[in-house]
Amino acid sequence: MRKFAIIGFGCAGYNGAKSLREHAPNVVIDVFDPSRRSPFNPMLSTYHAAGKLPYDAVFPFGSLEEICRALDLNYFSENVLEVTADRTIRTESDLYRNYDGILLATGADAMVPGSLRCSGNRWFTMRTLDDALALRQHLDTNQVRSAAVVGGSMVGIKVAELLHSEGVNVTIVDAASHLFPLAAYESTARFIQRQLENKGLGFRFDAKVTAIDEDGIAFADGSALQADLVCLCIGTRAGTRSFRNSSVQIGHAVVVNSHMETSVPGIYAAGDCCEGINLQTGKTAVIGLWANAAMQGACAGANMAGDHADCPGNILHNITRFFDMDFISLGDITLPGCKHLFDCPEFFVSLVMDGNTLQSVNVVGNYRVSGILKHHLVKQLTGGASTTFTPAQRGLLERNGLPREFIQLIGGSPNDRA
Amino acid sequence: MKYVFVLDESKCVACSACAVACMDQNDIDPLAGDIPFRAAFVDEQGPVEDPKFTFLSIACMHCENAPCMIACPTGCLKKDPETGFTVFDNTNCIGCHSCAMACPFAQPCFNDNSGKMTKCDGCVERVKRGMQPACVKVCPFGALSLVSESEYQELMRTDARKKISYKILD
Ligand SMILES: Cc1cc2nc3c(=O)[nH]c(=O)nc-3n(C[C@H](O)[C@H](O)[C@H](O)COP(=O)(O)OP(=O)(O)OC[C@H]3O[C@@H](n4cnc5c(N)ncnc54)[C@H](O)[C@@H]3O)c2cc1C
Ligand code: SF4
Numbered sequence A: 001m002r003k004f005a006i007i008g009f010g011c012a013g014y015n016g017a018k019s020l021r022e023h024a025p026n027v028v029i030d031v032f033d034p035s036r037r038s039p040f041n042p043m044l045s046t047y048h049a050a051g052k053l054p055y056d057a058v059f060p061f062g063s064l065e066e067i068c069r070a071l072d073l074n075y076f077s078e079n080v081l082e083v084t085a086d087r088t089i090r091t092e093s094d095l096y097r098n099y100d101g102i103l104l105a106t107g108a109d110a111m112v113p114g115s116l117r118c119s120g121n122r123w124f125t126m127r128t129l130d131d132a133l134a135l136r137q138h139l140d141t142n143q144v145r146s147a148a149v150v151g152g153s154m155v156g157i158k159v160a161e162l163l164h165s166e167g168v169n170v171t172i173v174d175a176a177s178h179l180f181p182l183a184a185y186e187s188t189a190r191f192i193q194r195q196l197e198n199k200g201l202g203f204r205f206d207a208k209v210t211a212i213d214e215d216g217i218a219f220a221d222g223s224a225l226q227a228d229l230v231c232l233c234i235g236t237r238a239g240t241r242s243f244r245n246s247s248v249q250i251g252h253a254v255v256v257n258s259h260m261e262t263s264v265p266g267i268y269a270a271g272d273c274c275e276g277i278n279l280q281t282g283k284t285a286v287i288g289l290w291a292n293a294a295m296q297g298a299c300a301g302a303n304m305a306g307d308h309a310d311c312p313g314n315i316l317h318n319i320t321r322f323f324d325m326d327f328i329s330l331g332d333i334t335l336p337g338c339k340h341l342f343d344c345p346e347f348f349v350s351l352v353m354d355g356n357t358l359q360s361v362n363v364v365g366n367y368r369v370s371g372i373l374k375h376h377l378v379k380q381l382t383g384g385a386s387t388t389f390t391p392a393q394r395g396l397l398e399r400n401g402l403p404r405e406f407i408q409l410i411g412g413s414p415n416d417r418a
Numbered sequence B: 001m002k003y004v005f006v007l008d009e010s011k012c013v014a015c016s017a018c019a020v021a022c023m024d025q026n027d028i029d030p031l032a033g034d035i036p037f038r039a040a041f042v043d044e045q046g047p048v049e050d051p052k053f054t055f056l057s058i059a060c061m062h063c064e065n066a067p068c069m070i071a072c073p074t075g076c077l078k079k080d081p082e083t084g085f086t087v088f089d090n091t092n093c094i095g096c097h098s099c100a101m102a103c104p105f106a107q108p109c110f111n112d113n114s115g116k117m118t119k120c121d122g123c124v125e126r127v128k129r130g131m132q133p134a135c136v137k138v139c140p141f142g143a144l145s146l147v148s149e150s151e152y153q154e155l156m157r158t159d160a161r162k163k164i165s166y167k168i169l170d
């Protein structure tokens, strides 16, 4: 009987196991994860810490027992320390096993740069359930009046929202010159910053943090910021430590092709530990998103069973809701082109077009147009079908507040009437 | 039995009877911040002297590998195994709008007050009891229908008339 290992049981690992079981009912599937918990969704960490979601709800696929029973999985609650090119794994308890196929799905860890001096017990990261529980416990047992969130990222803004809702005075600190440096045009970021300043948040940009201690933050320019609590949200680092000896190609993360195959036959990777194809650049990149992890895991599982599934790639995209505001970012904002803006009292859409090609989009305040614009951008890149809007898309965009001229500009056909 | 909603564009006049029936069926009150699940509208294109009209009635297409379902971080969206409709339980909905970004048809709706997602559920309870979805039942021109998957395949094979299905944006 063929034997497979899934290393890491988050969204990618779960979807990999599920798909593998659906495609290969009779194989042995061993799952390795030290958490001893059902697959957790990291994006729910701040919601749980804020008391907005009960404990059980952070495990969207159900309990570990139910999952293992339904998918007939053998669960090993331990870390895999090493994977070798002959598909042998070594675990913490010195278990050695050889497999017909392996899925690497170890996700990512919150980044804490080695150069950053961190001391004391008032600093936190936000990635795992334990991170969320630790922050919650600290807030419940200490008087926290001020906090610094290092990293004006999507995670940083959610942590800032959580702390602000508890009456904490929050300052967001970033080495970049504005919020969401990878997703927002500067004009969008400044708009959002103004809205948040009106709600009482403070900001400090172009500020390189060198140390975190009991008093707060020290900066490279010699200045300091006092804070009762610091949360570090400066990104993630792919969990690739255990694969260094496996011969799989590793860049920022494990490099995969559109079948989720690594450079070593029989070893696959999915989710935040891997870099798949960025459709806009044609190069591999980490696109650390929940749905991406699910689709990549499902694709890898099917292919491990012998199917020929394809995960053609993705674009950078994100929707984040914070302080009753939606911010949507689509595509690579560094790509060149001509900037266009539609602005009305309720929302704005800002975008870059290179000739007739949509390059990137920022939307604030209108979630309803996000799906159509995202699919348009992907369709443009995957080719095949026409890249003009259909009558249904046009009508839906119009009904959701976009004027005809603007719709025509993004995806009009020569016959369209603006 | 799996079902597919089909719109015969040649019969639709975008009268909005379907949209109103849906609001009735689902207690949708736009004045209280609800967003209607179904919308009917006319798309007018081409030169003014020779315009081309397209009449449409759009709600959730109940996509096969529903992107909204894959994107939802809390597992609110599911496939009903009996009908194939994309149904929901919004108890744990955090209002993150990930489903909205995943949907190519702008279908997930949010009530301003609750912040929770709602959408067309295919009138799943009616259909399971042998009734038609409210929007289908009320359509005065027989433009909107709900057919079984096999009937749909047959329609696509034999009927050259323009139909709208979950493939509308392909
Ligand atoms: C605060 C926050 C907000 C976010 N917001 C969004 C959002 O709005 N939208 C969105 O799409 N995404 C969001 N994300 C990202 C999203 O949660 C991730 O992209 C997704 O969960 C990745 O899933 P994964 O399975 O690849 O990794 P993970 O969920 O990290 O799972 C990896 C698993 O591997 C295990 N593991 C690690 N190393 C080993 C080892 N050596 N041996 C065995 N097991 C191991 C870990 O214990 C873990 O269980 C957010 C993330 C955070 C933290
Ligand atoms: S909500 Fe959108 S994505 Fe989900 S099934 Fe309906 S049409 Fe498809």
Ligand code: SF4
Pocket (backbone or CB within 6 Å): B071, B072, B073, B074, B075, B076, B077, B092, B093, B094, B095, B096, B097, B098, B099, B100, B108, B116, B117
């Ligand atoms: S808004 Fe609610 S239903 Fe939609 S993806 Fe988020 S949690 Fe799921």
Ligand code: SF4
Pocket (backbone or CB within 6 Å): B021, B022, B023, B025, B026, B037, B038, B059, B060, B119, B120, B121, B122, B123, B133, B134, B135, B136
């Ligand atoms: S099927 Fe029911 S819920 Fe869906 S649009 Fe029709 S009436 Fe509304």
